[in-house]
Amino acid sequence: MTAMRLKDQQIAGFAALAVVIHILEASVPSPLPGVKPGLANVVTLVVLFRHGWIAAAWVAGLRVLVGSLLLGSFMTPTFMLSASGAIASVIALGGVYRALGLQHAWSPGPLGYALVAAWAHMAAQLFVAWLLFIPHDGLWRLAPVLLTASTVFAVVSGWATWKLLSWLAERGSADRVDEGAC
Amino acid sequence: MKKVIMPALLAVFLVWLMFFSNREKPAQMQTLAMGTLVDMTVLGLGGQTNYQVLQNAMLQLRELETVWHPDRIKPEGQALLAELNRRLQQGETVTVPQPLQQGFADAASYTGTSNGLFDPAIGGLVKLWGFHSDEQFPSAPPADADIQQALATPHFDDLLQNHALTGRADMRVDFGAFAKGFVLKEVAAAIVAEYPQASLLLNGGGDLVAVGQRPSRPWRIAVRHPREQGRYLATIALKDGEAAFTSGDYERFFDSVDAQGQAQHFHHILDPRSGWPAKGSQSLTVLHADGGLADAASTALFVAGDDWPAVAASMGITAVLRVTADGQIEWTAEMAERAELTPNSDGVKPQAVVRALP
Amino acid sequence: MVLSRKRWFVRFLKWPDLVMAATAVMALGVLYVSLWQPAGQAAxxxxxxxxxxxxxxxxxxxxxxxxxxxxxxxxxxxxxxxxxxxxxxxxxxxxxxxxxxxxxxxxxxxxxxxxxxxxxxxxxxxxxxxxxx
CATH class of the missing domain: 2.60.320.10 (N-utilization substance G protein NusG, insert domain)
Incomplete structure (x- = not known):
């Protein structure tokens, strides 16, 4: 019970951190529409590595919901795009997580997971944008450019995730009371 | 083994994304035919087949062009209409050759329903004005006496009896307001008969026949503004199998002075009642599933002037967009639902009047 | 499934990462060839x-x-x-x-x-x- 409460609090805390990054990112103008560094994803990835997929899904979901409510974009096209991207990347992360895990020789590290998340995110956004907002074939011409940006940012956020995980590990943080609870 | 599944699925997903997003490029071709530049687009069959279908369509178009040309007798090919005109002018009674019969029957019925406003029998009048030929294009209107004489011909639906016509020295059957629509319809039908899944857009000098649609949306067309160059009057999404035909006073014309010495704009759409260019409209657009009817009706309704709703009803036309001589936009209820008027340069949408069909 | 304490330190690059990165780059290459036309290309x-x-x-x-x-x-x-x-x-x-x-x-x-x-x-x-x- 204590463990559960602590975990809930942690999820809320991580989600809050992700929301802050999400909003900060939203306030920075982007050179290309649809291109954002996606640093809020770093939080999702850190939670995935430390607390598993379910916790990560919670953090990502809360981030999109709370973030859009705070930004006033709930149920707008922006929200649809960001929600579809988040859902797709969480599902993709879940698939890779179940299949390859974290600690086997064949498990990808932060970079691999970041790539999976970023591509799924962008692919879903493009698809939803094409389906709902810009049903024009010209949109697909942008796909390579957008996915290139995704890939570059995935490397950055993968690296950041790795740095953060190492830093948290060195601190030997005491938040792992629920070890083995999954 | 399970460890292989997810990466494999991921790879499949990426490949799917690749193919899914790699939309087929449509095949497109242009050719000078039917007295205009014809542009044909085919898609939905795969690149090679699209191209093959276009090639065949091009050959068929050239063939039909020869068949329906009113005057030019080519050594190669069957110049059926030109041959028929030649025999009519020798006073013979001629049975319409089989390949022309359907078109003749359609045109005769449109002459009837349009109350003579569309009339292929006024070919003599067209020739008198000189609009029939690029080489003899007019620079001044003919004498009124000659016009009245050219008008003294029976309507086409009275001339055609049991697939036969009786000739006269000055007779000339001209399908200028019908053949393009009829031929484009035939070309489209031939493609669809062989490839039901094909999508195509046939553009005969600005007159359009659409089949199917683009992968993600219908064929979308713009109607040109009759007075402001480079501007659109409206945009319309065409339905599967629909034709869009516009008659306008702004393309084939010459400027000269009339009998009173007034400077005048003489365009090529002649009013069979007066023998002079039709007054009252700048342009008139018709949508209909039958290209031949759309072609004939756009001419007949243009000629009808302000009375066009009655003619539209009698010809079975429900989608009409018209610009009157003083620039007022008129349309039918169906057209109002389907066409989107293009805003003026200051962003204001022009006003349009809905005319009810009787 | 969560990492145990002794394997707490994660390596940034492992071979699955490299495989994934290579796949991503290859997919990008294919996408560029098949889809991309420079924006603003003059008609x-x-x-x-x-x-x-x-x-x-x-x-x-x-x-x-x-x-x-x-x-x-x-x-x-x-x-x-x-x-x-x-x-x-x-x-x-x-x-x-x-x-x-x-x-x-x-x-x-x-x-x-x-x-x-x-x-x-x-x-x-x-x-x-x-x-x-």
Missing amino acids: ELQVLVDNEPLLSAPLSHNQTFSVEGTLGTSELEIRDGKVRFVSSPCRNQVCVHHGWASHSGELLACLPNRIALVLEGEAAVNDIDAVNF
């Missing part, structure tokens, strides 16, 4: 004489030039992404009357002189498949 003018392609010219470059048709010389002008017949030796002058054409899907021709102009590329600009006139 092109194709000139056909007697149904044979004669030349093509970018609509981004303002110029006037002559084309030899079967009847004589037609003068063409390209300005600000538009093209028109300045003069043509035909009697009916339909081509000159047509004025400027600027949208892909628009057709412009001088029939007597057997010259056809076709505007290609960048359908995204106006989203129109053909112009009805």
